[in-house]
Amino acid sequence: MRVVPRYDLLFLVLYALLIPLAAAVVWVAVGRVEVLGAALVILATYLAFSLRRPLRRRRAAWSPFPGEWRRFLLERSPYFRGLDEEGRERFACDVRLFLAETRVAATGGAPVTWKTRLLVAAGAAAMLHGRPDWEPPLGDGVTVYPGHAFDHNYRPGRGAIAGQAPERGPLLIAEKSLLDGFADGRDGVNVLVHELAHYFDLEARKGGLRIATDRARPVPWAEAIDDAYLRHDFSRSPLPDYAVQNEAEFFACASEMFFEDPGRLGDSCPRLFALLAEFYGQDVRTVLKE
Ligand SMILES: [Zn+2]
Structure with missing residues (x-):
């Protein structure tokens, strides 16, 4: 088993890149800087949620084996x-x-x-x-x-x-x-x-x-x-x-x-x-x- 499965990592990086990309497109279209702030909040929420599993696995992998x-x-x-x-x-x-x-x-x-x-x-x-x-x-x-x-x-x-x-x-x-x-x-x-x-x-x-x-x-x-x-x-x-x-x-x-x-x-x-x-x-x- 991988500590962080490759598939999980791929999607994590993909979505983490898509959020600012989508925000940039919307910003260019509407010209409102608030869009970037909202994107940052969404990105932070997404990362906090989606990093829980990899972090849990990393903690488990590093825990001592009695x-x-x-x-x-x-x-x-x-x-x-x-x-x-x-x-x-x-x-x-x-x-x-x-x-x-x-x-x-x-x-x-x-x-x-x-x-x-x-x-x-x-x-x-x-x-x-x-x-x-x-x-x-x-x-x-x-x-x-x-x-x-x-x-x-x-x-x-x-x-x-x-x-x-x-x-x-x-x-x-x-x-x-x-x-x-x-x-x-x-x-x-x-x-x-x-x-x-x-x-x-x-x-x-x-x-x-x-x-x-x-x-x-x-x-x-x-x-x-x-x-x-x-x-x-x-x-x-x-x-x-x-x-x-x-x-x-x-x-x-x-x-x-x-x-x-x-x-x-x-x-x-x-x-x-x-x-x-x-x-x-x-x-x-x-x-x-x-
Ligand atoms: Zn059987």
Whole structure:
């Protein structure tokens, strides 16, 4: 993640230039100097409003990364452990930016433990590590349910839903299943990565992301992943049966394995692995070497 996203910076500068430019045109047309004073007030108001987010992000990026957070990540995140110092610095910055802007709370807005918040941020930071220009696709934040699962009526402690990614609304996750996902960071099962993958997939489809594959020209992401799903040999697949349901579940399950057991996915499905490496902008095998 960029401390100040390039897109934000571009629009900030553009509008900051347009306001005095428009004032100059009006001044020439009407010949009244008061126009310039009004433009200055508008410019100052605009800057005060639009600089809040970049300043908040800069403060977050510069804030200290607590030692207990670092120790916890070294213990619970093989991905963080596998990064070199420069990579860990960038990862820690992404964690701080994520937590500064993304709501992670229990049902009803109640707070959750710092460990839960940190693991959510760590999952997002790993998935964004190869795509510094991307932002977490979580505008509505994350709602954490107690226990291992909830049911279709969102009653915690019942049913078997460990996580859900509604198209509109926060990512839903059962706290104990979230923790289980990080308890063994190499088993290819991580409900947070799974649900986050759904949102990355949705964003890429809606945003018309084009991706380089083994074909001559980059193709739309939707076309590339749908094609990979149709070509996949499920009878010899290392992916769980859940992946066979549709293209979205296929990608989400493949993402779990990509981030936790990349060697196995790369060995058994090299074309699918290459597609995910292109999508996420990284080859996780270079991080998870141990
Ligand atoms: Zn799913």
